[in-house]
Amino acid sequence: MSDASNFGNRSDYLQIEPEPWSSWWAEQYGTPTELFDDYSFWQRGKYTIWVAAADIQPGAVSPVDGIGIPLLRTGRDVWKPTSVAVIHFGRDVARNVVDLEADEASRFLGREAIEFENDARAVLPHRGYVIARYLGVPIGCGLWRRGGLASSVPKGRAMRDLELPRA
Amino acid sequence: MTVSDCTCPSRVSVTQYAAHMTEPAAGLDRYRELVADWPAFLEACQRPLPTVVWENPLRRDLVTRVGAECGLGEAATVADLLSCRGYSTTALDWRPGAWRVDGLAKPGRTFEHYLGLMHVQEEVSLAPPEVLAARPGERVLDLCAAPGGKTAGIAISMRNTGTVIANDLRPQRLRPLRANCERLGILNVVITPINGVRFPLEAGPFDRILLDVPCSCEGNVRDSHPDARGRATAGVAGRGGLQATLLGRAWKLLRPGGVMVYSTCTFAPEENEVVLDHALGDDAAIEPFEIPGLRHAPGVDHWAGKSLRDDCTNLARYWPHLNDTGGFTVARIRKTSDS
Numbered sequence A: 001m002s003d004a005s006n007f008g009n010r011s012d013y014l015q016i017e018p019e020p021w022s023s024w025w026a027e028q029y030g031t032p033t034e035l036f037d038d039y040s041f042w043q044r045g046k047y048t049i050w051v052a053a054a055d056i057q058p059g060a061v062s063p064v065d066g067i068g069i070p071l072l073r074t075g076r077d078v079w080k081p082t083s084v085a086v087i088h089f090g091r092d093v094a095r096n097v098v099d100l101e102a103d104e105a106s107r108f109l110g111r112e113a114i115e116f117e118n119d120a121r122a123v124l125p126h127r128g129y130v131i132a133r134y135l136g137v138p139i140g141c142g143l144w145r146r147g148g149l150a151s152s153v154p155k156g157r158a159m160r161d162l163e164l165p166r167a
Numbered sequence B: 001m002t003v004s005d006c007t008c009p010s011r012v013s014v015t016q017y018a019a020h021m022t023e024p025a026a027g028l029d030r031y032r033e034l035v036a037d038w039p040a041f042l043e044a045c046q047r048p049l050p051t052v053v054w055e056n057p058l059r060r061d062l063v064t065r066v067g068a069e070c071g072l073g074e075a076a077t078v079a080d081l082l083s084c085r086g087y088s089t090t091a092l093d094w095r096p097g098a099w100r101v102d103g104l105a106k107p108g109r110t111f112e113h114y115l116g117l118m119h120v121q122e123e124v125s126l127a128p129p130e131v132l133a134a135r136p137g138e139r140v141l142d143l144c145a146a147p148g149g150k151t152a153g154i155a156i157s158m159r160n161t162g163t164v165i166a167n168d169l170r171p172q173r174l175r176p177l178r179a180n181c182e183r184l185g186i187l188n189v190v191i192t193p194i195n196g197v198r199f200p201l202e203a204g205p206f207d208r209i210l211l212d213v214p215c216s217c218e219g220n221v222r223d224s225h226p227d228a229r230g231r232a233t234a235g236v237a238g239r240g241g242l243q244a245t246l247l248g249r250a251w252k253l254l255r256p257g258g259v260m261v262y263s264t265c266t267f268a269p270e271e272n273e274v275v276l277d278h279a280l281g282d283d284a285a286i287e288p289f290e291i292p293g294l295r296h297a298p299g300v301d302h303w304a305g306k307s308l309r310d311d312c313t314n315l316a317r318y319w320p321h322l323n324d325t326g327g328f329t330v331a332r333i334r335k336t337s338d339s
């Protein structure tokens, strides 16, 4: 039985309540509040919130290196969704989302900032981390800065000249 | 991306490697009596492996959207998306939702891959999750999991529910394991960095266990990646011990009535039947199985002058020429009573 209680106590990962994370997501992206009903929430360290299957059971195993996928980084003033979570849970968002053209999507995925100076898209009241969409699907997120989007695609996933399908 | 799953350390010198490049089957002569059509086997070993991709069922709605935006209709598959960029695709006959793709040199640099709409995996590596046949809600252990192609297959067959513990000893291999699971949107996986030999028994019992052990990787003779081909000649000696120890530990973690799949990407009976014969007791039954459309040859019940457990013949040997794949062996073992 030696390790049996490690998971909860020594706590590399702790199961937590869905709030306030799930409400934050619903508020930021205008998604239904039920979006996260069938999932469990986990925390590792102070700043990363993970989301996993509702019935997942790590059991008596330690250390743990990952559980489900990381959802949010909460270390800064502005909470930041991860790009993998945006792709998974950003399918039906109603606000703080910008549709990109092929060349913009390509640059965004290469971590370049996208400017919308003379563009209707710049007029919308975006704030915080905005979801970038291409061909109707979420491809990542970036911090909205007066008329532009700073790409937050992580270095390890970013790719210049990714081969894209075109409409 | 086409790099082999295997990480067996290379013990091959440059000259050995050069010899290997001109004569991929060197060293494989010892299997002559096991292979029904030797010339076909040698010929298959010289040909490069086809690139195979499978569509991620967890991302079906995203594929539908992209397909519709591209004017391909809602029934479009990732194969249709790739075809419309000029790649020719051929559906696998034994596995729905998977295709061989011609000319796709860098599948990892596509939109479809980035978004987790598809995964790239050697064709025969798709077999073990099918044989394991995990069901929604179960508790499953993948003891040697990195880089995680098979973990993903198992997690998806459980419809993203229940628990898959995906474990690997090597820190540098955990990163791709995590990256693959996250990219594919897999939510029922817990990743652990533990030496399988000492995996905590309290974490069990498991309904099913995949034991895809480190091996000498002979089955990768067709892999175009130099590292993989180099490793493919690394020799079969001395691995059976670790394999048997891992099997012994995994057996203790399996519940009575549970199923274990033991697999290697190597031909050597020393790493397959001989390990099973050595490590399994009376509470184990190696079960026969068949994947419709994927041909295999039986395992051996004797090797190097020794006779082995009768049920070793139920192990499936996927020689490269049988299905035009890499080489692989798979055993499905049921725990018949408590040990």
Ligand SMILES: C[S@@+](CC[C@H](N)C(=O)[O-])C[C@H]1O[C@@H](n2cnc3c(N)ncnc32)[C@H](O)[C@@H]1O
Pocket: B005, B006, B007, B125, B143, B144, B145, B146, B147, B148, B149, B150, B151, B167, B168, B169, B170, B173, B194, B195, B196, B197, B212, B213, B214, B215
């Ligand atoms: C054949 S590969 C696994 C491939 C993987 N199942 C897949 O489909 O992607 C064998 C793995 O075993 C790992 N390994 C080696 N020794 C181990 C040990 N003692 N415990 C756990 N994992 C080990 C290696 O790091 C390697 O990733």
